[in-house]
Amino acid sequence: MSDAIIVGIDIGTTKVCTLVARVEDNGRIRVLGVGIEPSQGIRKGSVVDLGAASQAIAHSIDKAERTSGLEITSALVSLAGSHVSGINSRGVVGISRQVVDDADVLRAMEAARAVAIPHNREVIHVIQRGFTVDGQDGIRMPIGMHGYRMEVEAHIITAAAATVENLRQVVGASGVQVTQFVLNPLASAEVALTDTEREMGVVVCDIGGGTSDMAIFIEGDVWHTMVLAVGGNHVTGDIAHGLRLPFSQAEELKLLHGQCLTSEVGEGETFPVRAFGEEEPVNVSRMELAHIIEARVEEIFSLMLQEIKRSGYDGLLPAGMVLTGGTSQLPGIRKLASEVLGLPVRLAQPENLRGMVDQLKSPAFSTSVGLIQWALLMSEVDPSVAARPIQVPQMKGLNMDKVREFLKRMLP
Ligand SMILES: Nc1ncnc2c1ncn2[C@@H]1O[C@H](COP(=O)(O)OP(=O)(O)OP(=O)(O)O)[C@@H](O)[C@H]1O
Ligand SMILES: [Mg+2]
Structure with a gap:
């Protein structure tokens, strides 16, 4: 399937990312167009404001069309939320x-x-x-x-x-048809996991802004999926409350000075902050910030551990957890996760991409890139996942190995 064009739209709580990619002869992905736009009207994977969400998605699609020079008529779209x-x-x-x-x-x-x-x-x-x-x-x-x-x-x-229909509607407002919805953690897994990990038993976890999406793989296949309605926004919310700051300033502090482990912070470290009701900036200790972050992140992983135990597969995960998603960039998160879960933990992000990829080399884009890899797997059996105006080449007879690989994983 050379020259097939694939489009994926990752509709997250904090950002919408549209990617246009071409599958090269050697099966590698070349990114032709990228449209990243702050998300609006989406909370925890569901549309809460049709107009705002449609607009954010339209901007993202428009940017991806302009950078790639291609018209997007259909796309794979990520799906998450506790309604799944x-x-x-x-x-x-x-x-x-x-x-x-x-x-x-x-x-x-x-x-x-x-x-x-x-x-x-x-x-x-x-x-x-x-x-x-x-x-x-x-x-x-x-x-x-x-x-x-x-x-x-x-x-x-x-x-x-109803939630799925709303998403179809906000994407459809840009004239783009949803060829398939793909559950967030399954898309991220395409980027984050190695075949060995899937065989051994592993849980992939994409911690974004509003959701933490998990999927358990054992003996190569998906056995269980879970979506928790917690993420980096809750950490930021705690900082805003604890230090009495506007959300945007709390977010900035988290990115600049955030640390999950109080043990990694020196006692004397401080930074100036202008809190609500204060005329002058006051000095806040970095330890206080780390305490707030540590408490919330620890809670998030305790919730995950509960979910993993509830699934009944907790004893079958020798490869541990692979963490991705924007929040996995918090310093110290790997160690804290490993302590709480009692499992080995590794961080993952998209690698081996070609084309317009500068922004995409971040764990925040695992789902976005994963959608393309998912489509690549799918397009071998169903060429309709491609976008116009590139003609989808004639299928040279079905590649049965690919069909089997696809069947091995799942059906739409
Ligand atoms: N360098 C960083 N350090 C810590 N946190 C970060 C960093 N960069 C981004 N984040 C956090 O990552 C979160 C966004 O992650 P991501 O882009 O994966 O979310 P999303 O896909 O929009 O949302 P979701 O998947 O939950 O719907 C935000 O909470 C943001 O604060
Ligand atoms: Mg996400």
Whole structure:
């Protein structure tokens, strides 16, 4: 699929990022256009102001169109928020010709998907977690196997239909059709995780401004996803309250002097701050700031630990946690996370990109770049994820390896 153009729009709490990218012959991604715009009208992954959100998204799309010189008509869009939930389901089918083929796998996935989903929920992803053929379980890829009866264990991710429809509407206002919604942590995982980590068992965590998005990968597949409505904005909010500052000034202080570990701060370190109701700037100790940040970040990781334990997979994560998202840039966060979780923790950000990538080499853009990588995987089976005006080249017959890799991960 050379020359296919892919567009991803990451609608975050703090920023909207539209990327236009081309997939080169060697499978690498070249970024052709970038549109980063402060987010408006979006809170914790949901639209709270249609007009403001539409406008921020329109600006972001416009910038990406101008930098790339391409017209954007369709895009993959990130999805997050506590309205997203996952359920497990099972699909059973008879194997048509006693040898499993692609159609059998698709039918099994369809059967798993046919669980009763309330009408106010929309199915976002159907993820397979393993097949059973004639009673033998734990099969990763059943195609070509002999048998009479196949079952698939699936994880179905659904979202509140109204919230999804609102997002479709704010993107649609710019004349852009949403080809697919991709759950935030799944997009970030494409950037953050290595294959070895996925095989061993790992949790990827994207801490943004308003949400912390997590996905657990075991034996190469997604087993569980969680979205917590906490993020860097809560840290900033605490600083604003604690030091009696406007939010914008608290944010500035966090970026300039922030530290998650009080043990890393010297007693005498101070910086001047002009608080509410003060005529003159007063000196604030950096220790006080670190105390505020440490307390909140510790709480965020305790919540994550609770969620991981609730999933029941806490014992299956030898590769620990891979942290990404804007808030993962807080100094000391890796160590604090590791202490609270009792797991190894590593930081990740987009690497190996080409083209207009200066701004993108930051963990804040893992979801944005991950959307493109996700689409790359998808485009092998479904070329409609591409954007105009570049013609999507004729599929030279389906590349079955890619189709299988795709099926291995999930279906839309
Ligand atoms: N250098 C930094 N140090 C600490 N925090 C930072 C830094 N840079 C950005 N942040 C924080 O990262 C957060 C934004 O992260 P990100 O861009 O990943 O969020 P988002 O994708 O817009 O939001 P979400 O994913 O929650 O909807 C903000 O809270 C910001 O304060
Ligand atoms: Mg984000």
